[in-house]
Amino acid sequence: MNKTVNQKAWFLVLPVLILVGFSAVIPLMTVVNYSVQDTFGNNVFFWAGLDWFRDMLESERMWNALGRQLVFSSIILAIEVPLGIFVALNMPKKGFWASFCLVLMSLPLLIPWNVVGTIWQIFGRVDIGLLGYVLAKLGVNYNYTQNVIDAWATVIIMDVWHWTSLVALLAYAGLQSIPDAYYQAAKIDQASRWKVFRFIELPKMAGVLMIAILLRFMDSFMIYTEPFVVTGGGPGNATTFLSIDLVKMALGQFDLGPAAAFSLMYFLVILLISWVFYTVMTNLDKRDGV
């Protein structure tokens, strides 16, 4: 084969390189730059090597935030995925009510995150919030600003309310792609409802479910706005997730070095977990035959 060699073709890639450079590489490099230096102000910097990374790895505060973060993500995945599938299975397949449900399900997804936070912040208030007030009247000692369990419950329920729709809509799309013949064949084969789910619906949904899990994991792992608005990370540090802690460190305390090292490690953790997800997903697809 005769290939024409024309080095000028590189120019065609240039715009993308420039765009990615400005949008991702340069900002990231600034963070890298901060993470290996120290300053006492006046824009004077000292070389600090890997000290900040060492500090952060030894910092109990970071490990605690990471722990809380993992617990939070696990809980919301454990609730939202099964609940989303359950909702999708029970949605009407076609007609007016199908469209109605779709619109209804999409609504929470359209609300800006800080508004979601505000809604729940007010909703849960014992003095004026519908939820808080009713619970108080029922004699439940509910107070998300003082009780750790209440704060966690509020943040989790809020996230479930906000994002279960996403899982449900993706699962619904997966279900809709199953031809009728599969259900008919299952009836002919006298399969139980559970077997229809296990051998037809679940395998057909597997692809979109992996995407849903990945999206929900990444999003929940980086959650900031909603818990910040509702609890501000409290009571104490009970709902201080990684992002909240990071912002406290970077902007609250203006510890640029540690915050930069922290965010780089944060980034690597997300990258690592996403990579694992991706590998598992592609391997599932390749598991064909033999």
Next chain:
Amino acid sequence: MAKITLDNLAHSYLKQPKSDDDWALKELNHDWADGEAYALLGSSGCGKSTLLNIISGLLRPSRGRILFDGRDVTDAPTAERNIAQVFQFPVVYDTMTVGENLAFPLKNRGADPKYIAERVNAIAAMIGMEDQLRRKARGLTADAKQKISLGRGMVREDVNALLFDEPLTVIDPHMKWELRTQLKQLHHDFGHTMIYVTHDQTEALTFADKVVVMYDGRVVQIGTPQELFERPAHTFVGFFIGSPGMNLFDAQVSGATATVQGVAVPLGDSYAPVAGQVQIGVRPEFVRLHAGGEGLPARITRVEDVGRHKIVRLDVGGTAANAILDEGTPVPAGADRVSFDAEAINVYADDWRVAPQSLQGRAA
């Protein structure tokens, strides 16, 4: 195994069917005899699959009843009817192996594991997939998947009926013959009632003892392949079965003579006066070509040699017609007339066959 009775059965996909056209399946009374192999033949969208889905219980008929051995099962769910059905497009359970797929219907009925293993091996041998039993079904080719679907349909021995909904569409021609032969063998060995839906006449005629021809939601004729060929009850049957189909000419009929385009054509039998739009039908096999003499003036437009015989395309006074000549027979030089074998002519009024006078009262 069971005799399946359709009692005043009709189905419409609309909630409030008004005109005749709203019915996907028009009123139907029929017995499917126990242990017979039927082919359900008709063009796409004529109600074949609807009928099949009603029999298997996937669809509830809008009207009428369906009985298995005299027991009303109209409202019985599919599982209770114990029917096997194979669909046009392959359905396999992707996450299971080929063997698990074949075993699935038996497992669901709680069969003995030893019996299941035995049946799975027997079926695998039948569809030629013994060496792939442990392979995952995902990623197989379409015809391998369809073979699995067929296998799943045949794995239960105690089914009331086996229904096939154009099962060989996706299978390549060589395998088609083999599988069809297997199905016939299966029918021969076990005597299940089988209904085989197809729009391929060769498939229908080779598979079945009796062919049921459907047209526009109606059963137009039930008969042996020979009856369908010699005495099509409806012009659709004449046209649909045979390659090419039956020739039709507008005619007036009185006694034993039909007048076509002003020319008298002798008929094999005499007819009482017929009303409506009258046509005579004659299959291309019984059209004779000759130069001059008796018959209708005709012009040859094209001759197609298909190997076993020649098809002569004709223009008979503006009506397109066909004649079939044996491979050895040359097209007569200067042929400009056609005549028909009188015995092979059928008379139709408004598309339905009219019985000749000598038979009137015996058959319609």
